[in-house]
Amino acid sequence: MTINAHAAFLCNYEVMQILQQLKDNTQKKHKREASLATVTYETVHYLQDTECKSQTEEMIQKFLEGMKKFKLTKMEKLMMVNTPPRTELEIQLIVQESEERLSEEDVHAIIDLVNEIFPTPAT
Amino acid sequence: MFVLSEMKDVIRVTPEHFHQSLSESITTLLNRKLANKVVLNVGLCIALFDITHIGHSYIFPGDGSSHTEVKFRYIVFRPIVEEILIGKIRSCSRDGVHVTLGFFEDILIPVNALQHPSRFDETDQAWVWEYPKGEGEKHDLFMDSGESIRFRVTSEVFEESLPTGPLGTECPVQTIAPYRIIGGINEPGLGLLTWWEAQEQNDVGNDIDDQENDE
Structure with a gap:
């Protein structure tokens, strides 16, 4: 049944947009699918508490543009979009062997970029 | 955390759905079949992303439903190891x-x-x-x-x-x-x-x- 289990990766923001659209569309119709409604509701509920709520397409694009010079993998950048690192510790967790691959200035530059582009979530 | 999975399946559309467009009924049926379910070695299916290919529809003797092969992409929760x-x-x-x-x-x-x-x-x-x-x-x-x-x-x-x-x-x-x-x-x-x-x-x-x- 499956052709390719990992055709592409989606960031939280994209999933949120798709699900929200789906929710709006199905609400117009009288009949709703129970399991689809459950899983979209629960997923949107989870995503609402993450940073993707305040992100926009332009922000993510600008962020990835700025990240190009650091030679990180696609996955590492995806994680940074999903959970923007605001401390050195968080970068160490996301980037493997970060001490060797990133200089101290790089780490600070990434944190500055995150703080500049993504607004701090209201806690 | 979320990935797109390409899958293919044969969808059986029963006659009561014939008043809808084919893609509409396929969307409904795929979501009914997969949403909130785990597919082995794929992950937890969330919602249909898009339909990439709709093949010919067949009607078999003794069954009024149409059977259509479709290829589609589904949003799946499957965090990678190390994430x-x-x-x-x-x-x-x-x-x-x-x-x-x-x-x-x-x-x-x-x-x-x-x-x-x-x-x-x-x-x-x-x-x-x-x-x-x-x-x-x-x-x-x-x-x-x-x-x-x-x-x-x-x-x-x-x-x-x-x-x-x-x-x-x-x-x-x-x-x-x-x-x-x-x-x-x-x-x-x-x-x-x-x-x-x-x-x-x-x-x-x-x-x-x-x-x-x-x-």
Whole structure:
């Protein structure tokens, strides 16, 4: 049944947009699918508490543009979009062997970029 | 955390759906079939992304339905191993800490992947990280349910689950989780979000004391 289990990766923001659209569309119709409604509701509920709520397409694009010079993998950048690192510790967790691959200035530059582009979530 | 999976399937559209357009009924049927279900070695299916190909439809003798081969892409929850996720503690038990993401609950952080040294508090039913302060003293950091926790995905387990019997029958069906994620928090920066927020301000002790007094 499956052709390719990992055709592409989606960031939280994209999933949120798709699900929200789906929710709006199905609400117009009288009949709703129970399991689809459950899983979209629960997923949107989870995503609402993450940073993707305040992100926009332009922000993510600008962020990835700025990240190009650091030679990180696609996955590492995806994680940074999903959970923007605001401390050195968080970068160490996301980037493997970060001490060797990133200089101290790089780490600070990434944190500055995150703080500049993504607004701090209201806690 | 979320991926797109390409899949193909033969969709049986029953005559009562013939008044709809084919793509509309396929969307409904695929979502009914897959949404909120785990596909073996794929992950937890969330919602249909798009239909990439609709083949010819066939009608078989003795069945008024049309059968159509479709290729489509589905949004699937399948965090990759090593990914960092943030969830909430569902409960603690002797096996470790159970974490939930709201839409996915079968996440376990086993005892050997907790911060070291940790102990299980029987009265509170919670795991406690005995954070060493030096000079033999330690701080007890409780992992209460409902707290936000950051963890690393260390492995994933898929298990074939058996179909359940029809409703109302007394069928002994063992309920096993078809897809489980094993996580770990035994690295600096992982664990409850509040642990590390406090440390950034360089006064761990005071902050934690404050929190405990508040409770």
